[in-house]
Each structure stands twice: as structure tokens, then as C-alpha cells.
Amino acid sequence: MTAKAKLHPAALAAGACLLSGIGLARFGYVPMFPAMVEAGWVGGAGGGLLGAYNFAGYLLGALLGRRLGQRLGVPGALDLCMGLLVLSFLACGWQGGLAWLAVWRGLAGFGGGVLMAVSGPAAQAVVPPAQRGLAGGVLTSGVGGGAALGAVAVPLLLQGGVALAWIGMAALVALIWLAARPYWPNPQVATLALPRGQALPPAWWLLGTYVLSAAGMVPPMVYTADLAVRGHGAGAVLTGLLWVLFGLGAVAGTLGGGVLAGRIGAMPAVRLWMAFQVAALAAALAPAGWGNWALLLAAPLSGFSGVGLTAVTLAGAREVAGPASAVLWARATVLYALTQACTGFLLAALFRWSGDQHAAVFGAGLVLSAMGLAVALLAPRRASPSS
Structure with a gap:
């Protein structure tokens, strides 16, 4: 099999994992949020x-993902977590109360965390070195593709009610699983471990910026649809369009981020993507009197920057750590997950305390994003093993 033939199945199969575990299991919830509130399944703070x-489950999955991949093998771990996603969607189709939904949303996050920690490095390990930049963009673009797919599918499924929407999402993930599993990447287990005799290089600027980006992106990732519906009075069509634009922006950001980071270096690309994230959060805070134009700008910018930074960070991990990039990437994924879990709970409390004021949570996101940009501006011009 040629190198070119090997690239596309591995990268696309890994992209299908991220499409399901992040794009649908996490971002597919965003247009579901206001529908669940309106149907009385949860309150605004409960949503x-x-x-x-979901962020907390993702943290646990990111922590255990590499170990699970070593224990079960990459294909076994991917199959387990795709099955868990299907089960979690089906379980959420029953209105069992906040505690029931919380358990299954947490398990969906766990599956997504494992898929993120395992599928990307595994695909990178079986792709020829010259094609890894493109492969990184392709596989991480699955996140945006899933968000766009969910933005189209969820409003259609919601016409039959909240329960049907959850069940329909389960069926969608099951179909993706069946299509992708023959092409699961299957590297040697050793590729998921630190090479013998090699220390992990420090990368404070990369990890620090990624963590602050993660914190700043919690409001767009959770509250965008609710902001549109309950904050701006937007209808179903506009809300769906916003999330489609978020997904398309994420696809563009991931594909473009991997390519540009390979050309100009990871650090300049990180700075540029963080500047876009600050602009996205600022646009989301525009007053309702501006109409919906600010939201139509904020949604694609949020996807482009916040999700696209994943591809830039993956490129930065390769630039800094070389053969140890899988371990650095696993560490970055864990820190990202920990930050989003903590920030998610804190912003849920802030949202309740403020009386469901979206300006409070998006304002916090803007401050955190600006801090991330500041860290990026203080970093070395190019990543190096000593940076």
C-alpha cells in the first residue's frame, strides 16, 4: 500500500472519532440546550x-485514554468509546431528571476524551512524516464537521421532540462508527509512550495558551444557542445557522491552522488564532440592539479560533517534542479537559448567580481569552525543544 493510500483512511477514521466524540457528543448538545429548557427537561442553570x-467526563477520558489504548489496543479502545457514545445518546432520550442526564452526559464526555487522546496520535503514527501536517488538519477538522452536522441534524430531529432528537443522534453516531471502524489506525503500542531515554521538553507557552483558550471557549461551546434563543430572541432557523457557521469556521480553522503552523511556525500561528478568539468573544458581547449581525460574526470566529487552535497546538507539539509529541499532546489534552471542566462548573454557578445573564459568562470568557493572547505574545517567536 502506498504512503498516500495509507494517509486518507487513517486520518479520516480518526476524524470520524472526533466528529462523533467532540463534534456531535459535545457540540451537538449546544442546539439541544435551549430545546431542553423550553421542554422543561432542565432549567437554564441545569443545562x-x-x-x-460533559467537560468533567472528558477530563477523565483524557487522563485514562493513553492507558486504555495501551491495554486494549487502539482499535479496541476506539470501538469501546464509540459504543459508549451510542449508549449515552440513547440513555439521554429518557427524561430521567438532571442526575440521570448528568451521568450520561459525563460518560459521553469520557468517550470523547479517550477518542481525542488516542485517535489523533495513533493516526499521526501511521502517516508518513511528510504528510502529518495535512493529516493533523484533516483529523481535527472532524470536530468542526461534527458541529456543523449536529447543527443541521438536531433542529430537524427536534421537530419530533427532545427524546427523538437524542435517539436520532445515537443512530447517526452508530452509522459513522460502522463506516469508520474498518480503517481504525493500529500503530505499535509503544508509539503512545515516551521514547526510551528521552525527556519531555518544556513547553510552557504552548500549554499555557492552550489552557487559557480552553477556559475562554467554554461560553461559546455551551451557551451560544441559549444566547441566541433566550438572549436575542432568535428563531430555530437562525440558531441552526449560527451553529452551522460555528462548525464551518472550525473546519476552516483546523485545516488552515495545521497548514499555516507548518509554514510560519507554531508560535506565530498560536498568536493569530488567539487574536481571533478574543475578537469572537468580543462580538458575542455586542448588545442585542445590534441585531443578529454580531452573533453571525461571533459564531464562525469562535469555531475558527477555539477549535482551530487544536490543530495549531498539535503542530506545536510536533515542533517542540518530535518523537515525544504524542505524550506532550496527551498532557495538553488533559490540561485542556481539566480547565474546561473546572471552568464549566464555575460558569454554571456564575450563570445561576447572575440570573441567567449571558453577558456575565461571555465577559468571563473574553477576559480569559485575552489572558491567553497575552501568554502567546510573551512566548518565544518559534517553538524549539528548549522553549
Whole structure:
């Protein structure tokens, strides 16, 4: 099999994992949020809390993902977590109360965390070195593709009610699983471990910026649809369009981020993507009197910057750590997950305390994003093993 033939199945299969575990299991919840509130399944603060539980499950999955991949093998770990996603969607189709939904949203997050920690490095390990930049962009673009797919599918499924929407999402993930599993990447288990005799290089600027980006992106990732519906009085069509634009922006940001980071270096690309994230949060805070134009700008910018930074960070991990990039990437994924879990719970409390004021949570996101940009501006011009 040629190198070119090997690239596309591995990268696309890994992209299908991220499409399901992040794009649908996490971002597919965003247009579901206001529908669940309006149907009386949860309150506004409860809806935000479910997003936080998803982040917490993601943290646990990111922590255990590499170990699970070593124990079960990469294909076994991917199969287990795709099955868990299907089960979690089905379970959420029953209105069992906030505690029931929290458990299953947490398990969906766990599956997504494992898929993120395992599928990307595994695909990178089986792709020829010259094609890894493109492969990184392709596989991480699955996140944006899933968000866009969920933005189209969820409003259609919601016409049959909240329960049907959850069940329909389960069926969608099951179909993606069946299509992708023959092409699961299957590297040697050793590729998921630190090479013998090699220390992990420090990368404070990369990890610090990624963590602050993660914190700043919690409001767009959880509250965008609720901001549109309950904050701006937007209808279903506009709300769906916003999330489609978020997904398309994420696809553009991930594909472009991997390519540009390879050309100009990871650090300049990180700075540029963080500047876009600050602009996205600022646009989301525009007053309702501006109409919906600010939201139509904020949504694609949020996807482009916040999700696209994942591809830039993956490129930065390769630039800094070389053969140890899988371990550095796993560490970055864990820190990202920990930050989003903590921030998710804190912003859910802030949202409740403020009386469901979206300006409070998006304002906090803007401050955190600006801090991330400041860290990026203080970093070395190019990543190096000593940076």
C-alpha cells in the first residue's frame, strides 16, 4: 500500500472519532440546550451544568485514554468509546431528571476524551512524516464537521421532540462508527509512550495558551444557542445557522491552522488564532440592539479560533517534542479537559448567580481569552525543544 493510500483512511477514521466524540457528543448538545429548557427537561442553570459534566467526563477520558489504548489496543479502545457514545445518546432520550442526564452526559464526555487522546496520535503514527501536517488538519477538522452536522441534524430531529432528537443522534453516531471502524489506525503500542531515554521538553507557552483558550471557549461551546434563543430572541432557523457557521469556521480553522503552523511556525500561528478568539468573544458581547449581525460574526470566529487552535497546538507539539509529541499532546489534552471542566462548573454557578445573564459568562470568557493572547505574545517567536 502506498504512503498516500495509507494517509486518507487513517486520518479520516480518526476524524470520524472526533466528529462523533467532540463534534456531535459535545457540540451537538449546544442546539439541544435551549430545546431542553423550553421542554422543561432542565432549567437554564441545569443545562449549563450538563455541559460542565460533559467537560468533567472528558477530563477523565483524557487522563485514562493513553492507558486504555495501551491495554486494549487502539482499535479496541476506539470501538469501546464509540459504543459508549451510542449508549449515552440513547440513555439521554429518557427524561430521567438532571442526575440521570448528568451521568450520561459525563460518560459521553469520557468517550470523547479517550477518542481525542488516542485517535489523533495513533493516526499521526501511521502517516508518513511528510504528510502529518495535512493529516493533523484533516483529523481535527472532524470536530468542526461534527458541529456543523449536529447543527443541521438536531433542529430537524427536534421537530419530533427532545427524546427523538437524542435517539436520532445515537443512530447517526452508530452509522459513522460502522463506516469508520474498518480503517481504525493500529500503530505499535509503544508509539503512545515516551521514547526510551528521552525527556519531555518544556513547553510552557504552548500549554499555557492552550489552557487559557480552553477556559475562554467554554461560553461559546455551551451557551451560544441559549444566547441566541433566550438572549436575542432568535428563531430555530437562525440558531441552526449560527451553529452551522460555528462548525464551518472550525473546519476552516483546523485545516488552515495545521497548514499555516507548518509554514510560519507554531508560535506565530498560536498568536493569530488567539487574536481571533478574543475578537469572537468580543462580538458575542455586542448588545442585542445590534441585531443578529454580531452573533453571525461571533459564531464562525469562535469555531475558527477555539477549535482551530487544536490543530495549531498539535503542530506545536510536533515542533517542540518530535518523537515525544504524542505524550506532550496527551498532557495538553488533559490540561485542556481539566480547565474546561473546572471552568464549566464555575460558569454554571456564575450563570445561576447572575440570573441567567449571558453577558456575565461571555465577559468571563473574553477576559480569559485575552489572558491567553497575552501568554502567546510573551512566548518565544518559534517553538524549539528548549522553549
